[in-house]
Amino acid sequence: MNSAPQPFQLLPGADDSPVILHVPHSSRVIPQSVRAGIVLDDRALELELDHITDSHTAEIAAAAAEAAPIAPWRFVNGLSRLVIDPERFPDEREEMLAVGMGAVYTQTTHREPLRPADVDPQPLIDRYFHPYAEAMTAAVADRLEAVGRAVVIDVHSYPTERLPYELHGDGPRPPICLGTDASHTPAELLAAAQKAFAGFGGTGLDSPFAGTYVPLEYYGKDPRVSALMVEIRRDVYMSEPGGPAGTGLDALGGALAALVDAVHRAGI
Structure with a gap:
């Protein structure tokens, strides 16, 4: 484990691109x-990281950025979601608190102890969650100032088989799940994603995971901020759990690049 890792990184794209590829769960790094506050032994922790990490999604986003005619921006989390999960609400609004997975997890994917149940999450939230949220908010603000709109595309993956922590995992598990928000996912963006990922055996909508990430400063308030979550079923591109990527990675990078290009060309 790295003692002083980079918490997050904004990788610049073209000045005229509104697109930010957001990669929050790709890292296994834990300071x-x-x-020291995680109760799992090293072997159990590595297995938990295999299950919880959206492995290789940073590489998929990088491949898309390289292939897209106009390069998108990328905001990449350098730390594991076992440090903090930047996509959770940091308070009682978060439904995943019911399974010990708020902004600071206390349970594993298999509903076993990760941290003591009475741990105070605030130090980790102050140290990692708030700076991440502020930086992502600033990245969106920069795109709004530069081009008048921002399009956040969340890049995730999910396991082929349901894990015990999933609250809504009893529905379809398509090769590509597209997560939407009623206020921030325009029909044109969803249609472009469905077309871009049509070659992977089907896309589904908001199952097994729903919604998408919008910084709270803009959520429900600013229609200039659009967002879509792309959840890739892991057997499409890698060995599970936590194994190497396969040939599907390049194809997914190409499909994501096609979506980015459609956003640029259509002014979505």
């Missing part, structure tokens, strides 16, 4: 100070 030593955070590792």
Whole structure:
């Protein structure tokens, strides 16, 4: 484990691109100070990281950025979601608190203890969650100032078989799940994603995971911010759990690049 890892990184794209590829769950890095508060032994922790990490999604986003005619921006989390999960609400609004997976997890994917149940999450929220949220908010603000709109595309993956922590995992598990928000996912963006990912055996909508990420400063308030979540079923591109990527990675990078290009060309 790295004792001083980079918490997050904004990788610049073209000045005239509104697109930010957001990659929040691709890293396995846990600072030593955070590792000390996790009750799993090293072997169990590595297995949990296999299950919880959206492995290789940063590489998919990088491949898309390289292939897209106009490069998107990328905001990549450099730390594991076992440090903090930047896509959770940091308070009682978060429904995943019911399974010990708020902004700071206390349970594993298999509903076993990860941290003591009475741990105070606030130090980790202050140290990692709020700076991440502020930086992502600033990245969106920069795109709004530069081009008058921002399009956040969340890049995730999910396991082929349902894990015990999933609250809504009893529905379809398509090769590509597209997560939407009623206020921030325009029909044109969803249609472009459905077309871009049509070659992977089907796309589904908001199952097994729903919604998408919008910084809270803009959520429900600013229609200039559009957002879509792309959830890729892991057997499409990698060995599970936590194994190497296969040939599907390049194809997914190409499909994501096609979506980015459609956003640029259509002014979505």
